Amino acid sequence: MTNIEKLYQSIESEKQRSAWDKGVSAYALELVEQLGEQINDGYFEELDLTESKKVRAALLNGAADWSQYSWGGCSLIYDSDIAERLCCPSELKKTRNGERRPNSREEWLDVQARALRQAANRVCRHIRSLERSGVIS
Secondary structure, three states, X not given: OOHHHHHHHHHHXXXXXXXXXXXXXXXXHHHHHHHHXXXXXXXXXXXXXXXXXXXXXXXXXXXXXXXXXXXXXXXXXXXXXXXXXHOOHHHHHHOOOOOOOOOOOOOHHHHHHHHHHHHHHXXXXXXXXXXXXXXXX
């Protein structure tokens, strides 16, 4: 089993209660899949998993930050899809399945950028945890 598969299983096995946490985990799993593709295509060395800065740069996939990643179309692009992933049923109803803005300060792509930042932090936290336990090196 490769380190990416171990990382994927570690994130997948973490219990999530809220719709937001489940959405962040879905983003984290997508980021791990993309990281695996980068390793398979030779853009990223699997040995670099232990270096947090290199992992974060690889997760951003060329974007300067998570806002640019989200607004640049590297993840979900439709408001309804973002709302469905991150909201509980009552929030979905309140925002009419993403037709309305999530709040007065943000657009749905900003909310997605916030969730992606948390997902990247979750990926790095799991890498550190697996490294400490000796599962990956």
